[in-house]
Amino acid sequence: MDAVRHYFPELSIIQHEMLDQLTPLYADWNSKINVISRKDMEHFRERHVLHSLAIFKTIRFPEGSRILDIGTGGGFPGVPLAIANPTCSFVLLDSVGKKLKVIDGVAESLGLSNIETIHDRVENHRGSYNYIVSRAVTNLPNFMRLIHHLIAKKNQKFSSIYYLKGGDFNDELSTVELKSRTYELSEIFKESFFETKKILRLRH
Template sequence: MNIFKYIKYNINNKQIEKINKFYKIYKKYIINKINLISIKSYKNFFINHILYSLSILNIIKFKYNTKILDYGTGGGFPGIPLAIILPNVKFTLIDTIKKKIKILKFIIKKINLKNIKLLNIQGEKIKLKFDFILSRYIKNINNIYLKMNKNINKISKNKYNNGFFFYKGNDFFLKNIKYYKIFKLYNYINLNFFKKKNIIYIKNI
């Protein structure tokens, strides 16, 4: 399946080759039972991880030099696939599990990604500023929003004002958050996996 046809973005052959190289390196870790992602989800790697990560590009085209934090990156999603497709955007990926960050550093070196910084740190302790904070794995949106809005740059340059994008199913809860928008991904990608998948944008105030 050509998953890239579902993304409204000009993705070139070199970027697709780099995505495929990323997949092959990942495969070695799964075979060696290093738990970057679950074996079950790896079987649908390109839809569950690559296409899901890139789905945000149907919503926003990040401008040159936009600074993005991938909060709790886990196995490198959505940060690494996005960094491959967006070489002029600066990504910082953080996670509290040192082993995962160490492996991800090896992976990005192998696929020659220059626009990623990897940090083994708790999000609340980071002092850098970003235009957007993305997260796929966090459970409590409200908690991250309250703790991390201090890390959002005040001046916006993209289609949407600086803020947060959360990748979530239908089991999310928003409390005392006024400025948000829910994008149902099945409206953009009509595959079964996306029927209950959303991207939630929250404007920073």
């Protein structure tokens, strides 16, 4: 059985069909605008779709939640999470406009209406969100510095950050004032790619 179907039997047939379509859609777009390396494209389902959906294993965003994906690149983890959480709205932010063009094209092909793309740097972006997700766009102290205005306590909507990261980041974590919890992806997925991969949850 396909790994995505194996680990996420709770998703509907339509959701799985949309996740299936990501591979040919990204292969087509990637031939025009390079957003994923050739090596990673060969392992697309595992390294991009399954990796993104790891967050869905740790939280089911409440209906109506507004989620910001920072440094989304080609749309990860935002696009797979938007498919898995159709009652939530996702804002996918990146400073490289051509990457967002790919996301817009993929979302249009799939009929994904709960995705909005924004071309901006996170330090300049203003908005109110329940959750922030990201896939290790920079080191953790720098990431926290860039998003401090989005998670200020005066923003009462904010709940948590879910940060996909690999390796040992205890030294980085020691500088962060928020409460943290680490999820080992090797305990969720058996594939060797996930042996050193983690999700870091941060909240006030």
